[in-house]
Amino acid sequence: MDGKIIVDVKGVSKTYEGGVEALQDVHLAVPPGRLTTFLGPSGCGKTTLLKIIAGLIEPTAGDVLVKGRRISGPGPERAFVFQDFALLPWANVLRNVAFGLELRGMPVPERHAVARTYIAEVGLAGFEESYPSQLSGGMRQRVGLARALAVDADILLMDEPFSSVDEQTRRKFQEDLLALLGHQRKTVIFVTHSIEEAVYLSDRIVLLSRRPGKVSRVIESNIDRSGSPDDIRRDRNYLDAVDEIWRTLKAYLP
Amino acid sequence: MLVFGAWEIAGRIPISLAFPTFGETVAALLALIADGSLIKAYASTLQPLLIGIAVSAVVGVAAGVGMGLSRSLEWLALPIFIILQAAPLAAIIPLITYIYGIGLTAKSLAVILLATPVVVMNAYKGIRNTDPSLIAMGRSFLGTRTQQILKIMIPHARGLIFAGLRLGLAMGFVGVVVAELLITPTGIGDLITYHGSVANYAEMYASIVSIVALAAVTIGALERVERRLFRATGAAA
Numbered sequence: 256m257d258g259k260i261i262v263d264v265k266g267v268s269k270t271y272e273g274g275v276e277a278l279q280d281v282h283l284a285v286p287p288g289r290l291t292t293f294l295g296p297s298g299c300g301k302t303t304l305l306k307i308i309a310g311l312i313e314p315t316a317g318d319v320l321v322k323g324r325r326i327s328g329p330g331p332e333r334a335f336v337f338q339d340f341a342l343l344p345w346a347n348v349l350r351n352v353a354f355g356l357e358l359r360g361m362p363v364p365e366r367h368a369v370a371r372t373y374i375a376e377v378g379l380a381g382f383e384e385s386y387p388s389q390l391s392g393g394m395r396q397r398v399g400l401a402r403a404l405a406v407d408a409d410i411l412l413m414d415e416p417f418s419s420v421d422e423q424t425r426r427k428f429q430e431d432l433l434a435l436l437g438h439q440r441k442t443v444i445f446v447t448h449s450i451e452e453a454v455y456l457s458d459r460i461v462l463l464s465r466r467p468g469k470v471s472r473v474i475e476s477n478i479d480r481s482g483s484p485d486d487i488r489r490d491r492n493y494l495d496a497v498d499e500i501w502r503t504l505k506a507y508l509p
Numbered sequence: 510m511l512v513f514g515a516w517e518i519a520g521r522i523p524i525s526l527a528f529p530t531f532g533e534t535v536a537a538l539l540a541l542i543a544d545g546s547l548i549k550a551y552a553s554t555l556q557p558l559l560i561g562i563a564v565s566a567v568v569g570v571a572a573g574v575g576m577g578l579s580r581s582l583e584w585l586a587l588p589i590f591i592i593l594q595a596a597p598l599a600a601i602i603p604l605i606t607y608i609y610g611i612g613l614t615a616k617s618l619a620v621i622l623l624a625t626p627v628v629v630m631n632a633y634k635g636i637r638n639t640d641p642s643l644i645a646m647g648r649s650f651l652g653t654r655t656q657q658i659l660k661i662m663i664p665h666a667r668g669l670i671f672a673g674l675r676l677g678l679a680m681g682f683v684g685v686v687v688a689e690l691l692i693t694p695t696g697i698g699d700l701i702t703y704h705g706s707v708a709n710y711a712e713m714y715a716s717i718v719s720i721v722a723l724a725a726v727t728i729g730a731l732e733r734v735e736r737r738l739f740r741a742t743g744a745a746a
């Protein structure tokens with residue numbers, strides 16, 4: 256197996272019951288340790304593709320290989336961050352963040368210790384005893400992110416994690432995410448339909464065509480990420496990439 | 510207080526000969542307690558009520574959760590409970606007495622028939638309507654089926670299950686009184702029928718008030734137990 260590929264999507268198609276063809280023959284190789292985004296128009300099958308990689312949806316045809324092994328369901332090397340947060344409303348932040356570890360049978364003191372570390376990492380220290388209903392959308396998604404980080408998976412799958420938070424929160428969250436991932440060496444697959452978000456966050460952008468979704472282009476961005484967030488947003492390469500993607504995607508608009 | 514005052518006035522007007530004042534009713538209630546007849550009546554009424562409620566709670570929650578988890582169980586049992594929920598008890602009681610006679614079994618059964626459907630339907634809906642996104646979350650973090658049921662579905666259904674138990678308890682009270690009025694007059698049903706037939710309307714109303722009050726107090730107590738439990742497990746919403 257090629258050591259430079261961690262997730263290999265081979266000829267994946269998905270037709271939902273009722274005949275909606277969401278994905279058609281998708282081929283995609285994801286390199287390890289980098290942030291890849293799926294970008295495409297609404298309804299093109301981004302969530303479907305991500306959930307197939309997560310093992311939450313069975314493809315109609317084709318295979319997904321993770322670290323060279325064919326997957327048949329969710330696995331410990333992959334963790335999912337849900338668009339709608341998917342937090343237990345009856346559990347506090349501490350238990351929610353520790354929930355993945357709880358399901359794995361880790362004893363309470365250990366899993367709470369791990370959870371506290373990640374709660375602090377995502378900037379929620381002090382909110383351990385709060386309930387999801389007491390948190391803002393952005394804070395809830397931080398809980399979802401901490402839960403995914405806590406199980407220490409190599410691959411983070413994030414489905415439009417910032418789509419239901421306001422613009423300012425979103426920018427702050429993007430910056431925090433980059434800082435957090437900077438010292439985590441994780442592979443991240445990130446779904447968005449914001450061009451700016453895709454270019455700002457990722458090393459590789461996979462453009463999907465309109466339904467049935469196919470990979471139409473893969474854009475490698477070479478943005479200098481050593482500067483401040485505002486420097487990145489003013490970077491020549493950043494602006495060029497946004498422009499180029501917009502021209503490609505415009506072709507898919509009706 | 511307002512209700513009692515209105516009652517007192519209405520009793521004095523009087524609206525009907527068979528309508529005692531509030532004061533008379535309270536006096537009658539105290540008399541019934543003093544001569545032990547109220548206590549004797551409840552000793553016999555509570556038997557079918559407790560048996561029926563216990564069976565309804567255990568069987569109802571189990572059946573409802575089972576139906577929520579298994580499509581084949583749902584297919585098998587759902588129509589039965591929907592029909593039971595719609596069926597008028599008064600029409601079923603002759604059938605019960607025909608098969609089970611007029612004893613404790615028949616009366617407990619009347620309670621069960623009335624109380625179980627609502628317990629079942631609530632537990633079933635609570636389980637079946639679990640947020641699909643929470644189910645996906647549990648799967649993605651490698652939860653087993655047992656963990657999915659115990660840590661996600663049942664906590665999710667908890668509020669609805671308790672609401673079902675409260676409604677079931679209320680229905681159980683209805684069931685036991687109807688059974689005691691329609692099958693053979695025993696317990697509180699006997700007290701109501703007897704005092705009604707000899708025109709002791711104050712005593713009759715006192716008996717009715719006592720069972721209504723008991724029902725209200727028990728349901729209130731269940732609600733308090735529920736709140737205590739929720740707090741113990743750390744639920745706010």
Ligand SMILES: Nc1ncnc2c1ncn2[C@@H]1O[C@H](COP(=O)(O)OP(=O)(O)OP(=O)(O)O)[C@@H](O)[C@H]1O
Nearest residue numbers: 271272275277296297298299300301302303304448
């Ligand atoms: N469970 C399902 N059953 C039937 N059709 C579905 C199901 N889930 C998604 N679809 C359809 O498949 C297509 C792709 O859906 P998907 O959610 O993957 O798109 P998406 O790219 O994530 O869209 P968005 O940007 O709106 O989130 C859509 O047309 C959608 O209506």
Ligand SMILES: [Mg+2]
Nearest residue numbers: 301302303415
């Ligand atoms: Mg989507």
